[in-house]
Amino acid sequence: MDLSRCAALRGGAGYGRPYEANGGNMVIKVNGKDVSASAGLTVDGLIDNRFERGKIVVALNRAVLPDTLWPGTALNEGDALEIFTLFGGG
């Protein structure tokens, strides 16, 4: 999956940077799409500066994950991470 066009990445230092340091060795789902990542990657490491903190909310395997828990939560093979934000709506 190509993350380089993700709106949330635009302008950030993390723009387009992949999640794997030495070639990904696990696959997780981010918003329904398969993403290759290094084992041991935390939610905080994944969010990094790719997404605008304070304007997103994260769910791991459908449970809300408060931002205080991001640094201590390592991702595992097959995990489903969801990143939400607000869009226009009535």
Next chain:
Amino acid sequence: MHDQFNIAGLEIKSRFLLGTGKFPSNEVMRAAIEASRAHIVTAALRRIDLDSEEENILDHIPEGLIMMTNTSGARDAGEAVRIARLSRAMGAGNWIKIEVITDNKHLLPDNAETIKASAILAAEGFIVMPYFNPDLADARRLRDAGAASLMPLGAPIGTNKGLCTKELIKILVAELDLPVIVDAGIGRPSQAAEAMELGAAAVLVNTAVATAQDPAGMAAAFALAVEAGRRAYLAGPGAVSETARASSPLTGFLG
């Protein structure tokens, strides 16, 4: 004249609530919000599309407004509750418009699931604003579930058909003490004024403003119409008569 409008004990400075969907650009949306003088605006929570260039709208909402997240996309009470909890965890506050839709053709709300979600979220401290089909028994159930207002539809979402549910909304206004906010279907400022003349506490509009040729101009027109309708309601319209009644004296002129 100070005509105070409270929801959940908070003074709301405008009886015109504006949705943020369907605007041609964030700049146009911001101009329309400013022209509307709305105090409450709505937004939707969605997963970020990693392939999309869509921008976050939060940078384009003026400061000092109440952001009310809707639960659009929810197909049952459980999904609505999840969206509300996610929204609060993001820091978007306690205001939640409950919208549960199981019918993809008419986009009419599912009252039974809406009542369930209202009870759960009110117990969790949310300010619950349920969007529903204007049914009196269900309105009472929503009140008992802890709803802070009632948001009956005027017509199906996005149709601009106006107050198709007028008689039912009149009953809700007469029978319940909660603020009645007509949501969905209002297509013209005159229809918003009509809702306010009936005694609605407020109206929520999105499509009619966002899809106008000049959204900011239309937002300003709606704000005036809502104010006019409210003043007319407070002034107490004269009675309707079946037969003509002269407004000038008919005697004493020609002898």
